[in-house]
Amino acid sequence: MDQTGELEKFYRSMLLIRRFEEEAARAYARGKIGGFLHLYIGQEAIAVGAAAAIRIGYDYVFQTYRDHGTALALGMDPKAGMAELYGKDTGCARGLGGSMHFFDVEHGFLGGWAVVGGHIPVAVGAAFKARYAEEDRVTLCFFGEGATNIGGFHEGLSLAGLWKLPVVFICENNEYAMGTPLKRTSPVTDIAVKADGYGMPGEVLHGHDVQEVRSRVAAAVERARSGGGPSLLEIKTYRFRGHSMSDPGKYRTPEELEERKKRDPLLVTRQTLLSGGVDEARLERIAEEVEAVIAEAITFAEESEPAKEESMHRFVYAAGEGG
Amino acid sequence: MRTLRYREALREAMFEEMRRDETVFLMGEEVGFYQGAYKVSEGLLDAFGQRRVIDTPIAENGFAGVGIGAAMVGLRPVIEFMTWNFSFVAFDQIISNAAKVYQMSGGKIPLPIVFRGPTGAAKQVASQHSHSVDPFYTNIPGLWVGFPSTPRDAKGMLKTAIRTDDPVIFLEGETIYNVKGEVPDEEELIPLGKARVAREGKDCTVVAWGRPYYTALSAAELLEKEGIECEVIDPRWLRPLDMNTIIDSVSKTNRCVVVHEHWAYGGPGAEIADRVQRDGFDHLDAPILRVSNLDMPMPYASHLEELCLPTVERIARAVRQVCYREG
Ligand SMILES: Cc1ncc(C[n+]2csc(CCOP(=O)(O)OP(=O)(O)O)c2C)c(N)n1
Numbered sequence: 001m002d003q004t005g006e007l008e009k010f011y012r013s014m015l016l017i018r019r020f021e022e023e024a025a026r027a028y029a030r031g032k033i034g035g036f037l038h039l040y041i042g043q044e045a046i047a048v049g050a051a052a053a054i055r056i057g058y059d060y061v062f063q064t065y066r067d068h069g070t071a072l073a074l075g076m077d078p079k080a081g082m083a084e085l086y087g088k089d090t091g092c093a094r095g096l097g098g099s100m101h102f103f104d105v106e107h108g109f110l111g112g113w114a115v116v117g118g119h120i121p122v123a124v125g126a127a128f129k130a131r132y133a134e135e136d137r138v139t140l141c142f143f144g145e146g147a148t149n150i151g152g153f154h155e156g157l158s159l160a161g162l163w164k165l166p167v168v169f170i171c172e173n174n175e176y177a178m179g180t181p182l183k184r185t186s187p188v189t190d191i192a193v194k195a196d197g198y199g200m201p202g203e204v205l206h207g208h209d210v211q212e213v214r215s216r217v218a219a220a221v222e223r224a225r226s227g228g229g230p231s232l233l234e235i236k237t238y239r240f241r242g243h244s245m246s247d248p249g250k251y252r253t254p255e256e257l258e259e260r261k262k263r264d265p266l267l268v269t270r271q272t273l274l275s276g277g278v279d280e281a282r283l284e285r286i287a288e289e290v291e292a293v294i295a296e297a298i299t300f301a302e303e304s305e306p307a308k309e310e311s312m313h314r315f316v317y318a319a320g321e322g323g
Numbered sequence: 324m325r326t327l328r329y330r331e332a333l334r335e336a337m338f339e340e341m342r343r344d345e346t347v348f349l350m351g352e353e354v355g356f357y358q359g360a361y362k363v364s365e366g367l368l369d370a371f372g373q374r375r376v377i378d379t380p381i382a383e384n385g386f387a388g389v390g391i392g393a394a395m396v397g398l399r400p401v402i403e404f405m406t407w408n409f410s411f412v413a414f415d416q417i418i419s420n421a422a423k424v425y426q427m428s429g430g431k432i433p434l435p436i437v438f439r440g441p442t443g444a445a446k447q448v449a450s451q452h453s454h455s456v457d458p459f460y461t462n463i464p465g466l467w468v469g470f471p472s473t474p475r476d477a478k479g480m481l482k483t484a485i486r487t488d489d490p491v492i493f494l495e496g497e498t499i500y501n502v503k504g505e506v507p508d509e510e511e512l513i514p515l516g517k518a519r520v521a522r523e524g525k526d527c528t529v530v531a532w533g534r535p536y537y538t539a540l541s542a543a544e545l546l547e548k549e550g551i552e553c554e555v556i557d558p559r560w561l562r563p564l565d566m567n568t569i570i571d572s573v574s575k576t577n578r579c580v581v582v583h584e585h586w587a588y589g590g591p592g593a594e595i596a597d598r599v600q601r602d603g604f605d606h607l608d609a610p611i612l613r614v615s616n617l618d619m620p621m622p623y624a625s626h627l628e629e630l631c632l633p634t635v636e637r638i639a640r641a642v643r644q645v646c647y648r649e650g
Binding site for chain 2 (some may be wrong): 083087115147180184185306311
């Protein structure tokens with residue numbers, strides 16, 4: 001595919017994520033969705049660029065509770081995602097998991113995980129399996145900069161570095177862990193520097209540039225695939241919404257937010273496309289296609305059967321009922 | 324008397340204890356500048372400054388340990404877990420270290436520390452965020468465990484916890500932070516291991532704490548219309564358990580239902596039932612029943628979550644059963 005064609009595809013995928021979440025936020029306000037809802041708005045280029053850098057369905061991907069974008073970028077059916085948020089039986093986790101626990105095994109998406117740092121060693125375990133089974137699968141493990149202070153990060157990276165496992169750690173540095181800016185949570189504010197302590201390369205890249213994300217993640221993935229061991233990528237980004245729906249975001253100024261929105265990955269990509277010769281009408285058409293997909297996802301979620309009582313009993317043990 | 328919310332009562336307890344004793348400090352995620360994830364610590368940073376109200380990174384194992392070390396050598400830390408779900412990361416510090424220091428040192432080093440925060444299912448926050456930790460921590464000798472249900476108890480118990488020379492696990496109901504209730508103007512310290520009879524009745528003893536305490540009171544009202552009078556007891560402290568108050572009540576009602584928002588396999592619910600049958604066997608006219616969370620990770624969908632938690636209807640049914648009004 002030519003560069004513009006590829007970028008157009010990325011744009012479509014990012015727009016899909018954006019619109020999915022905007023509609024999820026509205027459904028949340030109407031009481032259709034409950035619990036925690038952590039939006040990825042502003043960070044979409046990371047999910048889309050990274051998904052384009054791996055073999056989807058073969059490689060493994062782990063994410064935090066801020067997981068809708070990554071799941072959709074990998075190809076999760078938006079219907080299954082929206083239905084999960086609505087607590088429906090047709091959801092990607094049968095309505096048992098909700099927003100924080102998207103899973104899509106077919107596309108290698110091994111979960112949204114809700115305890116900070118807990119999934120990092122787990123992702124290293126998936127990389128261990130690839131080595132064990134002599135497969136050339138790579139694992140991507142996403143987390144926020146806030147997670148780099150917890151034990152799971154240290155132990156996970158330590159083991160991956162020691163055993164040179166095929167995993168790429170992707171720190172989505174959106175500057176805030178809930179309400180706390182990075183400079184108040186970490187003794188070093190260059191996350192990439194932390195890689196040194198684990199014997200792996202650390203790199204910094206820009207999260208608003210989807211092509212940069214794609215190519216730099218691809219390089220780290222190839223290194224891992226060819227036996228070169230793990231890497232830590234720090235991707236600079238920013239979330240435009242609160243930490244979750246209940247966070248009014250008082251810890252940052254409206255000016256700061258406006259400033260960051262100038263580097264909205266969708267805006268930036270749109271401008272690149274337009275200046276590369278793609279016309280407005282073409283982008284309009286993409287937007288219309290996306291709208292149709294989103295509308296279909298919402299209708300599907302609305303009309304699906306609620307999560308089944310039977311499911312909550314059945315999926316406690318794989319070996320059968322007991323306890 | 325003044326009317327306060329549960330969260331405000333907790334805040335007042337910390338405020339008063341920090342003002343009274345310079346060695347008391349509060350440490351945890353978002354407790355300072357953010358004013359607390361659940362606004363329990365609102366205003367404390369302004370009042371006491373960054374030396375005594377300390378925001379931490381997401382590092383529960385680390386800051387729980389820091390609290391323990393500081394307590395060994397003279398401070399009285401209050402360590403907040405944003406929710407108790409995240410205390411699992413600090414399990415080792417609490418169980419291997421906090422609960423053992425006094426004994427390991429041959430009684431030479433007391434450990435005055437409070438670990439506090441919200442526990443239980445909130446609303447649709449799903450399996451990893453919905454744990455009731457009562458069973459895990461009540462199992463550990465060396466830890467005291469308190470779980471207030473009302474604003475008055477929240478304040479008086481937290482003050483006691485802060486002044487206690489041992490580690491105290493202080494559990495707060497995430498869904499009852501907004502509950503209002505009367506709190507005395509004068510200082511009140513609710514003694515360790517003292518239960519409270521919340522409602523008197525002659526037909527059935529119902530023991531409940533946290534959110535299910537309110538569910539049990541509603542069930543008692545419903546049952547009153549059916550001619551069944553429940554005596555509702557709030558144990559307040561899950562360790563030490565005030566069995567005298569519970570057995571006294573059972574000696575009058577001859578029946579007992581224990582209601583709890585934790586799984587039924589073990590835990591304080593099972594402990595209370597066991598002790599009632601052992602120490603109050605002669606008083607009982609019916610088996611002790613328990614109303615608990617269903618035995619499964621908490622599902623996300625709201626209608627399923629509701630099924631998993633103790634409801635008025637489930638409690639009422641259990642009471643009718645022990646009163647032989649329902650099969
Ligand atoms: C061990 C643990 N402690 C606390 C929390 C509560 N919590 C959820 S997300 C979060 C902030 C995480 O920030 P960061 O890692 O930077 O990721 P972001 O949310 O910005 O994507 C906190 C404190 C948690 N889920 N797990």
